[in-house]
Amino acid sequence: MNCCCNKQPSDLSLLSSVLNEYKDTKGSLITILQKAQDIYGYLPTDVIYHVAEETGNTPAKVMGVATFYTQFRLSPVGKHLIMLCQGTACHVNGSKRIQAAITEELGITDGETTEDGLFSLKCVACLGCCSLSPVMMINEETYGSLTPEKAVDILRELRAKEEVE
Amino acid sequence: MRIAVGSGSCGIAAGAGKVYSALENLISDYNNITLGVTGCIGMCYLEPIVDLYNGEALAARLVRVSEKDAENIVQAASTGDMSLVENLMITENDNCFLTQQTRIALRHCGIIDPTRIDDYMKEDGYKALQKVLTTMTPDDVIQVIKTSGLAGRGGAGFPTWFKWNAAKESKGEEKYLICNADEGDPGAFMDRAVIESDPHNLIEGMLIGAYTIGAKEAVVYVRAEYPLAIKRLENAIAQAKEKGLLGKNILGTDFSCEMRIKAGAGAFVCGEETALIESLEGSRGMPRLKPPFPAQCGYWQKPSNINNVETFANVPWILLNGGEAFSAMGTENSKGTKVFALTGKIKKGGLVEIPMGMTLREVIYNIGGGIKNDAQFKAVQMGGPSGGCIPKELLDTVIDYKALSATGAIMGSGGMVVMDESTCMVNMAKFFLDFTAKESCGKCVPCRIGTKRMLEILTRITDGEGKEGDIELLEELCEAIKDGALCGLGQTAPNPVLTTIRYFRNEYEAHINEKKCPAHECTNLITYEIDADTCRGCTLCAKKCPANAITGTLKNPHTIDGDKCIKCGQCHTVCKFGAVRTI
Numbered sequence: 111m112n113c114c115c116n117k118q119p120s121d122l123s124l125l126s127s128v129l130n131e132y133k134d135t136k137g138s139l140i141t142i143l144q145k146a147q148d149i150y151g152y153l154p155t156d157v158i159y160h161v162a163e164e165t166g167n168t169p170a171k172v173m174g175v176a177t178f179y180t181q182f183r184l185s186p187v188g189k190h191l192i193m194l195c196q197g198t199a200c201h202v203n204g205s206k207r208i209q210a211a212i213t214e215e216l217g218i219t220d221g222e223t224t225e226d227g228l229f230s231l232k233c234v235a236c237l238g239c240c241s242l243s244p245v246m247m248i249n250e251e252t253y254g255s256l257t258p259e260k261a262v263d264i265l266r267e268l269r270a271k272e273e274v275e
Numbered sequence: 276m277r278i279a280v281g282s283g284s285c286g287i288a289a290g291a292g293k294v295y296s297a298l299e300n301l302i303s304d305y306n307n308i309t310l311g312v313t314g315c316i317g318m319c320y321l322e323p324i325v326d327l328y329n330g331e332a333l334a335a336r337l338v339r340v341s342e343k344d345a346e347n348i349v350q351a352a353s354t355g356d357m358s359l360v361e362n363l364m365i366t367e368n369d370n371c372f373l374t375q376q377t378r379i380a381l382r383h384c385g386i387i388d389p390t391r392i393d394d395y396m397k398e399d400g401y402k403a404l405q406k407v408l409t410t411m412t413p414d415d416v417i418q419v420i421k422t423s424g425l426a427g428r429g430g431a432g433f434p435t436w437f438k439w440n441a442a443k444e445s446k447g448e449e450k451y452l453i454c455n456a457d458e459g460d461p462g463a464f465m466d467r468a469v470i471e472s473d474p475h476n477l478i479e480g481m482l483i484g485a486y487t488i489g490a491k492e493a494v495v496y497v498r499a500e501y502p503l504a505i506k507r508l509e510n511a512i513a514q515a516k517e518k519g520l521l522g523k524n525i526l527g528t529d530f531s532c533e534m535r536i537k538a539g540a541g542a543f544v545c546g547e548e549t550a551l552i553e554s555l556e557g558s559r560g561m562p563r564l565k566p567p568f569p570a571q572c573g574y575w576q577k578p579s580n581i582n583n584v585e586t587f588a589n590v591p592w593i594l595l596n597g598g599e600a601f602s603a604m605g606t607e608n609s610k611g612t613k614v615f616a617l618t619g620k621i622k623k624g625g626l627v628e629i630p631m632g633m634t635l636r637e638v639i640y641n642i643g644g645g646i647k648n649d650a651q652f653k654a655v656q657m658g659g660p661s662g663g664c665i666p667k668e669l670l671d672t673v674i675d676y677k678a679l680s681a682t683g684a685i686m687g688s689g690g691m692v693v694m695d696e697s698t699c700m701v702n703m704a705k706f707f708l709d710f711t712a713k714e715s716c717g718k719c720v721p722c723r724i725g726t727k728r729m730l731e732i733l734t735r736i737t738d739g740e741g742k743e744g745d746i747e748l749l750e751e752l753c754e755a756i757k758d759g760a761l762c763g764l765g766q767t768a769p770n771p772v773l774t775t776i777r778y779f780r781n782e783y784e785a786h787i788n789e790k791k792c793p794a795h796e797c798t799n800l801i802t803y804e805i806d807a808d809t810c811r812g813c814t815l816c817a818k819k820c821p822a823n824a825i826t827g828t829l830k831n832p833h834t835i836d837g838d839k840c841i842k843c844g845q846c847h848t849v850c851k852f853g854a855v856r857t858i
Contacts (some may be wrong), residue, residue, distance in 0.1 A: 139557035198656060207848070
């Protein structure tokens with residue numbers, strides 16, 4: 111676990127409405143963590159402790175759940191989260207080459223974030239768009255029938271948009 | 276005329292959202308056109324798809340539509356002059372993808388608007404529920420389901436009536452009905468399509484199940500990776516509540532049932548029913564020891580029944596048409612239809628629902644149109660990480676539970692990934708083991724450590740460091756894991772390895788003994804070479820090579836320096852003349 115003493119403490123008040131709604135409903139720990147991640151972008155350590163205290167769980171139990179499921183992140187991600195599908199159909203249709211192209215373009219591998227905080231790359235199991243394989247999803251938008259060139263173009267376009275803004 | 280834009284996840288990924296917006300901007304000028312959405316018709320390779328309806332009749336199905344076509348489509352819909360969109364019309368060859376299917380679970384997909392309950396009602400929606408609640412006892416329902424021969428479509432193929440009966444017979448007032456929509460098999464998307472395209476069908480099937488077992492609460496556990504499915508289902512649940520089809524005293528009877536959605540958080544093992552229950556309870560999704568079975572002791576230790584989405588999607592049809600109508604389709608041991616997600620190196624990829632008993636060849640060649648680029652068929656992978664690869668010698672295997680199990684693969688939830696000769700079967704086995712090793716929950720040793728050791732051996736083989744005896748060691752590990760693992764994930768994890776060894780042992784041997792990858796896929800075992808006769812000296816490969824390993828001058832054959840080459844394959848990809856070969 112990362113030490114959080116040098117970090118800015120999270121604003122725990124943002125979570126109070128979620129906790130009020132769910133903390134007394136048994137079995138809702140995953141839902142609370144999902145909502146917390148929506149608020150903070152990831153699950154900061156102090157938020158995990160706070161959720162544990164409020165829900166009457168041990169921090170170990172909450173941490174155990176947070177590390178079990180791939181959806182939860184313990185560190186912040188870039189503005190654009192690239193979810194690259196590694197499902198069977200994508201594998202057969204060349205997702206490894208797409209991954210190599212993204213890595214070459216952005217200089218990050220699976221699980222990393224670019225230094226400017228713009229992009230994070232995450233390889234995921236299957237996005238369920240197998241007929242359009244290989245596929246990646248960025249900010250809930252799915253891009254299908256990728257080639258290495260097409261993937262790089264998409265990333266450059268997103269970066270160009272950022273620079274304009 | 277009515278314009279319906281196919282808006283499933285695949286359609287949207289292919290650009291259906293942009294097409295819809297373009298149409299929306301144009302139709303405000305016309306008062307004789309309405310615009311709506313529909314779900315996924317299953318012809319994913321033709322997306323985006325736009326249908327034009329004249330009243331209830333389909334006037335034209337337009338495929339591979341782009342926003343640039345919006346103007347012509349609106350004109351055609353307004354004037355009825357279909358010649359304006361002739362270039363977009365589906366061909367007879369493509370249409371037979373649909374006409375060769377028999378659709379029950381998918382019967383409304385791509386036809387009705389999934390966001391409107393009235394569309395579902397028009398198609399006899401909720402009539403089965405009404406019939407059940409007003410004229411049938413739970414035992415009557417179980418009898419019909421038993422007659423139908425419906426078996427669990429999630430993969431295991433357990434008779435549905437038996438599970439329902441066990442849950443019904445369990446003592447206790449508090450019971451739960453759960454729908455497993457945690458479709459985690461890479462290469463499968465049947466359940467997503469059903470929820471996105473026909474959510475009320477699922478709700479109706481679940482309500483009939485809840486009534487039968489005596490549950491007052493129903494939960495749908497959906498993968499978090501399916502945001503659109505969750506949204507459509509939320510909307511459908513709200514609509515059903517408003518119409519008195521969910522909640523207290525449904526349709527004025529004594530039957531009450533609430534329904535809610537639980538979004539998963541990304542864990543393949545949660546497709547296993549006891550792990551799913553743990554996850555529903557807010558814990559790590561680790562399987563429980565069985566028995567006791569969920570029917571006796573499940574969610575919150577209460578009797579619970581868990582079925583897959585496709586299983587429920589068949590239920591309303593069976594209740595309306597009778598168990599015999601369903602069991603009339605299929606084979607001796609497998610009744611009804613099954614939905615498959617046909618993907619990989621296939622010409623026409625998409626959703627296919629066929630009666631059991633069709634052969635793999637018929638599905639792949641007649642419906643799927645054969646292999647992409649007319650390449651040679653090598654194998655079809657069925658059942659995802661729990662299934663196996665079926666080689667071309669067994670293409671005439673009929674699709675039923677027994678026949679598929681005999682090959683070493685399984686029916687599974689319906690993933691059907693086609694592979695051609697460019698796919699290395701050892702690498703394929705490694706791919707699946709990499710998946711199961713990562714997704715193993717870690718509770719039992721055979722799965723946690725066994726899959727890891729198998730992955731190490733497979734990695735070694737594909738890296739060209741395989742040793743004599745590796746195949747036998749793999750086989751031994753497979754048997755140990757099959758016997759010793761706690762849940763279905765572990766027990767079936769060796770299947771991809773066992774089937775590839777069984778049918779493609781020569782490929783394993785080539786990797787180990789000759790240090791060759793016959794499919795030219797494993798980078799450590801191939802070298803790139805430029806054929807001097809074919810090379811035109813265009814210099815493109817030399818420009819693209821990230822390692823500066825290619826030398827040559829304009830209009831003269833180029834050469835690759837094997838010591839510098841990092842085997843990235845860029846030269847192979849960019850060469851327009853096919854001069855770069857792998858050996």
